[in-house]
Amino acid sequence: MVMRFAGALMYLTALSAIGQDSTYEGVPVAEPLLVRGSVAISPGFMLQHPVTNIYVVGKLEVFTDKRISLRGEGLWYIDSQQRTPVLQQNSQLAFGPFYHFTSKRLDLCIGFEPGVAFSRPVQDTTFLEPAPLRAIPNMALCAGLTYSIWDYFQFFVDARYVHARYTGPYSNGLPLDEVLLGAGLGWQVPVKRLIKK
16 A cells, blocks of 8 residues: 555656746755755565564755765664564664756655664574574665655655665574655755855
């Protein structure tokens, strides 16, 4: 359902941008010192397990110029939608560069974010001790679409593939690869324009 909603939102956003005139040029889309942020609830679909994790995802992004931005993300693990989850904890922090392709109010971006996940699997009955909470390095490939609706607000749809592996008391480790989807309303502040005023 989330994937259908995200697809529909991207489609409607693209349609609404087609045929728009230059009256939208005053809205900040991608410019130096543009600061963007958002908070959303995002599902994470694990690739090696039939499990959907739920996260609260916070993003903060700063543009260095019209094409490049730096983004930091925090993902707070809430729980799994299944009765038998794979993880007790999987909160994450990530930071990395993004490249932007813009057209009027639309901004399509791609980027990568190295980060760290604070992970703990559900206890395996073959071990007497519970699995420890570990800091696991991870890497995320990200893509997103943003539609600026005003100087201070924008709609966004994004997806990220996260690659990580828990190593610990399990001899083969536990793959934590997942795809996270997110959509919602975010805020933005054109700092450079405010300074000029």
